Amino acid sequence: HQLRRPCDHIRPPRVRETTAHVLIDAASQANLDLVTSRSGGVKHSLLGALDRTATPMGARKLRDWLLHPLRDLGALVARQDAIAALIDQPFVLSQIRDSLREVRDIERTLSRLSQGSGNARDLKALEASLRRVPEIREHLGALGNGAALFSGSLRERLRDFTELVDLLEKAIADEPPASLKDGGIFRDGYSGAIDELRAAGTEGKQWIADLQTREQKRTGIPSLKVKYNAVFGYFIEITKTHLDKTPDDYTRKQTMANAERFITPELKEVENKVLGADERLKALEHEEFLNLRETVLEHLDAIQDTAAALAEIDVLGGLAETARLFDYCRPLLNESRNLYIKDGRHPVLDQNIGEEKFVPNDTALEPERNRVVLITGPNMAGKSTYIRQVALITLMAQVGGFVPAASAEIGLVDRIFTRVGASDDLAKGQSTFMVEMNETAVIVNSATDRSLVILDEIGRGTSTFDGLSIAW
Structure with a gap:
């Protein structure tokens, strides 16, 4: 079965050049706990440690950045400049983040509206989100010209939707x-035709509400009730103890166990007016909603671009907040093959270690003298933590963020490889040793002189003698 719906919200596929990003295979993503931890949650992953975004769009963008770090030095420096500008002006950073917290998930909202499944609440959410765009643009202006991203491309992509926001505010009720x-979508005053039908329905309902009091006085039956249900419409209900007082102009409609229901010509006439007005009102409101939705979708491309810019601003703001809270440094990035880290800390453990203090470590790798570092030590000494820490700091630097260290110089890498842990793969029928060898083969065949490789006790999946021979 094919759903015949418009696909205007779907953008053409974007080509992602592999040479523009650091390649991280699935095994390395899992070994480094990039977006999920080994327990399956986000909390103790790198994403969980860095995610201080204020919007769902920002959270998705951060995840994308972590899985696709950049190799473009200019783009990375631009991100660093933006984060530095936010750290230097914490009040402006706070203002931007406060405004972003009022922004809903614009991307998902547009998707629902484009597919025809959106409702009036989506339009209300869109109005609330777009209303924040001018103030976010103003906050970015307060940062000055120190950050090219904020003074240039990102700020320019925050379009002016004042007319659309005013239209939505005028049209949609506060709580649709x-x-x-169900009707009740539009404010009074937005449509004359809707207002007329509402007035007709309201007057009729008020007449029916007053009818109960009038008929109680006329008949002398205090328990007389005017009720409504979807089957019989409006009717007058009289208990059997007062049936002898029933007026002659009442027509019996239904007999119940303890009461009888009646209708009068006058009540029937007003009922037809009320129910007819309600049906016409709901149909008209639905038609007006479709027209308003089409008006919004005329701005689809501009709103989507603005939403993407807000997501990037949100990520940069979240990275700045993390750097500020945990005393991260701005790494020096260059095209060398050096890797120097002074007092580096594991970004996840540093935030989750509790009352204990994380012991920082240095790293020095350079092509001329020491291209390889061999880490030895007893069990539970932190060897695996240290080598993962080096990979994560390198990755964070190539996302464009600050890193948990006193200082760092990082030559850009093209790939990050890991061979960590020991486990079999039952689904593929591979032993622990086979998994190790396959992952190592990928590294040997794919690594370049710009790749970062971390190996943790390779050969543990076989006998001690054979494993030592392979590792050596």
């Missing part, structure tokens, strides 16, 4: 219903 079939 979730269903388009």
Whole structure:
């Protein structure tokens, strides 16, 4: 079965050049706990440690950045400049983050509206989000010209939607219903035709409400009730103890166990007016909603671009907040093959170690003298933590963020490889040793002189003698 729906919200596929990003295979993503930890959650992953975004769009963008670090030095320095500008002006950073917290998930909202499944609450959420764009643009202006991203491309992509916001504010009620079939979508004054039908329905309902009091006085039956249900419409209900007082102009509609229901010509006439007005009102409101939705979708491309810019601003703000809270440094990036880290800390453990203090470590790798570092020590000494820490700091630097260290110089890498842990793969019928050898083969065949490789006790999946021979 094919759903015949418009696909205007779907953008053409973007070509992602592999040479523009650091390549990290699935095994390395898992070994480094990039977006999920080994327990399956986000909390103790690198994503969990760095995610201080204020919007769902920003959280998705951060995840994408972590899985696709950059190799473009100019783009990385631009991100660093933006983060530095936010750290230097914490009040502006706080203002931007406060404004972003009021922004809903614009991307998902547009998707629902484009597919025809959106409702009035989506339009209200879009209005609330777009209303924050001018103030975020103003906050970015307060950062000055120190950050090219904020003074240039990102700020320019925050479009002016004042007319659209005013239209949505004028049209949609403060608390619209979730269903388009229930009516009550629009404010009074937005549509003359809607207002007329509402007035007709309200007057009729008020007449029916007053009818109960009038009929109680006329008949002398205090328990007389005017009720409504979807089957019989409006009716007058009289208990059997007062049936002898029933007026002659009442027509019996239904007999119940303890009461009887009646209708009068006058009540029937007003009922037809009220129910007819309600049906016409709901149909008209639905039609007006579709027209308003089409008006919004005329701005689809501009709103999507603005949403993407807000997501990037959110990520940069979150990275700046993390750097500020945990005393990260700005790494020096260059095209060398050097890797110097002074007092480096594991970004996840540093935040989750509790009352204990993480012991920082130095790293020095350079092509001329020491291209390889061999880490030895007893069990539980932190060897695996240290080598993962080096990979994570390198990755964070090539995301464009600050890193948990006193200082760092990082030559850009093209790939990050890991061979960590020991486990078999039952689904593929591979032993622990086979998994190790396959992962190592990928490294040997794919690594370049710009790749960062971390190996943790390679050969543990076989006998001590054979494993030592392979590792050596």
